[in-house]
Amino acid sequence: MSIKTEKLAFFKLPFIFIVLFFFCSTLTFNIKFGITFISTFHDYQFLWSILYKFTPYQLLRTIPECLLLFGISAISLYRVNVHQVTFKNITLLIFNIIIVCIIGYLINAIAEAIFDNVLIKVINVASWLFILVLCIIPSCLFYLFSGLFTYFYIKILNNYFDKSKRTFELTIINSTKIHFILFLVFFFFILIAFPSFILDVLVHNSYYFISFWEHIFLPIGCYLFSLLVVILISKNMFTQMFVVLQTDRIIKCAISLNVIIFLLNFILWKLANWLIYYVLSQNTELTSIVIILLGTISFILSCLIIRRLTKYYFHPAVKYKINL
Structure with a gap:
């Protein structure tokens, strides 16, 4: 060989x-x-x-x-x-x-x-x-x-x-690709594991009646969309060359991102509930606007967080800086 x-x-x-x-x-x-x-x-x-x-x-x-x-x-x-x-x-x-x-x-x-x-x-x-x-x-x-x-x-x-x-x-050619792929693997493992548990609860509550659209096609579509977005916003951040596989950086980055994104969405969800029930008095039109607005804010902030944190871990000030 x-x-x-x-x-x-x-x-x-x-x-x-x-x-x-x-x-x-x-x-x-x-x-x-x-x-x-x-x-x-x-x-x-x-x-x-x-x-x-x-x-x-x-x-x-x-x-x-x-x-x-x-x-x-x-x-x-x-x-x-x-x-x-x-x-x-x-x-x-x-x-x-x-x-x-x-x-x-x-x-x-x-x-x-x-x-x-x-x-x-x-x-x-x-x-x-x-x-x-x-x-x-x-x-x-x-x-x-x-x-x-x-x-x-x-x-x-x-x-x-x-x-x-x-x-x-690990070389200039393969180092960034390997670290990027492993980051995606661990990031999406954590990201998908929790929704998978929610799916189990939904299937159980529907007495194990499985809908292709609700329980299979919709989750797959969401996973693929999330994967595409993360690839687009973070791929260019993986420019630092390492001569040793940085397992700690990969896992820390994946865990940190999931925790921060989860806390962000939890806070926005609590804010949405408060606005809908105590401020908007369950006004249907305003409720829809608030949900769309907070959903957009969540999406934009999540993208910015992913880009910022991956840049912190894998994008050096000097390109291809070698870390032992």
Whole structure:
């Protein structure tokens, strides 16, 4: 393998890893759901009428998991200098995927057992606490344990991977691109994870009736629009060249942006509620104007915050300044 090919292979193994995880996770979900459903209803035709909507929704809910594991695997493989796509490397990553899927299955099984044996008398099935116990908390635990496991799995077994003959070097050409892509990955993992929990609550409140428009197409459209906006306003801010991957900067920037944007929108939402109920007396026309105005302010301020913070972390006064 040529040196040039090795330099361009930073995201190749993580991409293969996440594609395999995606298919494994989807297969595991459909098998588990199908077995549970058939054992309860004994109706294959009804099962298909449920699965053809529930499967795309589950794929949508898998996006945060894929983003997190993609980012962690990319950083972990870089740190142990594993960039070659070989049968041995892919096999080791498949074992990682299988164990991660087992972790997810066990977390969900434990949550269901706790609910069925302990909490069912305390929590009403119609309450949002039901989805908190059976979905939101297990998802957060899965993010934590699967991320930690993937990182330490690659770190501990690094000597068993086929490694590149040369150390991967960050250059003027690839450094900014790699940092920009990893920033997008972690930023959107945090950004999408919270709305995904809200989607679960909405689906639960609608008694698991899934609307393609409301629960699938609309969220995907919002995610793609947000991705396009963030790319347009922040891409030119990633101009600083680093010779070592700046994981701390990437994660700090992603977390800081999400926290600031969340607080900003929370304050504007509280302000909108106060204006609508106490100042405008629920006047329909003025309420619409206020919502549009505050929505526009939120969008503009969010864009400015993203641009300012990415510039602070990744746009030096002197272009391509080297940081060790």
